[in-house]
Amino acid sequence: MTTMEHVEEDSEPQCANPDCKIASGGRCLEGFPEASACPQFGKALVIVPGITPTPKSSVSGLRLPHAQSLSISEATSLLRHGPCNVISLVGPFDSGKTSLVAGIYDLLQRGPVGGYAFAGSSTMHSFERACHDSRRDSERSEAHMERTERGEVLFFHVDLVGEGFDAKRAALFGNRAGEEYTMVHDEPDRAKAYPELKRSDVLTVLVDGAKLLNAGERHQVRAEVRLTLRAFVESGVAPPWQCLALVLTKLDAIRKDEAGRDGALSFFEALVAKVRDDYASNFAEIQAFIVAASPKTTNAHRGEGMHELLRYWMSDPARNVPAAIEQKEVAKERAFGRLPLLATARTGT
């Protein structure tokens, strides 16, 4: 059994991101020139220890599959077993990547989502852990999401069956710490070391809705989205059959801010239009979604917008659609080779 502890230190202002070195005189990991502008600065440091390996019980028993999120080699093995859509979730720290995955799993607890029914999962412990802080059992007063630790990408897995279909299709959600994706802005070639990107059927780029409410922050958000896409395209990890989903998260926060709501939504629309203009030829399809996966306020329903997003994630992968090859008749060099053509022409006349 794994355990998790939360250690809160609030003796002096520092950053909620334990990887940030701002408190010891370093630069802000989120890239803010003024530390006070960073939404993480000044908050209590929440240290969540990593998932400890399940200890061996003293009773010698048969080991069952672990039910934790999958390593890259386990995910690769699963790909060989049947149809599978790989979805990469890309966005900076606290943009809501884990909330999206946990949100889908939590919606399935109540019934099919977007026409897709639950047909199994090999990562149920990780799903349950990810959902815990938005569930009543956590005894929190507002939904919260554990930060993803830096390290190798891990995959959440769920098998789904579409309405009217009989066969299962697996969904593998690549989950990597947001800071690692932010690093590709400085070093685009880093993206080549992220194997989930090139294999993704749907590259999902998250846009933090709460940040779009801040006039200063929104420009940084737009720049980050464009830098990320440019880095992926330039480093060759975005194949042309890949679909792109631009997902505006935290709809509840946007709706709550009556003064900034319309501005944030139109800013997102403009961002989507710009991405379409710039990258239409790099992706098979570009779609935008607005969601509230795990709302902290009552301004949006839990899971709003997620049904449409799951349908997009699970649509037939474009990599399986064969590209049409134009047939060209090559004239034979020798007169003998051209005889059949002549015969056809005569018959036609």
Added chain:
Amino acid sequence: MTAHDIVVLGLPGSGKTTFLAALWHLLTSDEVETRLSLVSLQAGESAHLNEIAALWRRARVQERTLHAGDRTVTMSLRNGAAPKFQLSFPDLAGESFQRMWETRECAPEVAASLRSANVLLFIHADKIKAPGWIADDAEDAEAAGLPPEPGKPVSWNARMAPTQVKLVDLLQSLQAPPLETGARSVAIVLSAWDKAAGAGMLPDEYLTAHLPLLRQYLSHGLNKAWTVRVFGISAQGGVYDEAGKPSKDEAQRIREMDVPSQRIAVVSAEGQSHDLTEPLQWFLA
């Protein structure tokens, strides 16, 4: 003699022992007509069966089964005029299955029992732990004009998972190595059906309404060769007395029934009866 074995699965307190107690009374008393009949009083663990059946007749709550795999109940039965056969089912503690979910390990004796192709999966209809969300509670509190209640955050523990998650995981474990054995028949028993019957639903409808994730998994996740049937079973007929606690009026009413076997109710899509051998006969069919 032909031998059939059935594995009885269920989380702690799901009604497995009460079912066995009521079944033994039903087969030995001949009070109502049953599809399967007892050939001989000679049974494996008959002392245990008589002990739990005595508690059942007195309308007293069964003690929780805490051992794991050290007791296998065997009965010699007959299906109409067909030759007699031996039916055996290990009386496994619910904690064994809870541990499988939590520690990802299965005791060898439990694993041996889990090789059976016939699975009787117990779910207490009145003790289903459904998932609950902070966001939904906040909406309800706001609608009622109540302020949110601040609490002290509690760390995650696998034990906290909703009932349907644990059950899906249990069925998944039976479909994957090292417990995979091929096609199985699963009779899902919604126990304490008397508590659920007020909802006016058939057992299958109740399962869909209260365990939607499990319902989806049964329909889409199981191997196509598996067969599933849902039963609603009230083996007690009501609330029984607990050891060391005052006697309950309902338990007294149940004790006063002339025919104890009529406490039992078995509900399925086919109708209602007092016959607890109905799901067992379904396995043989």
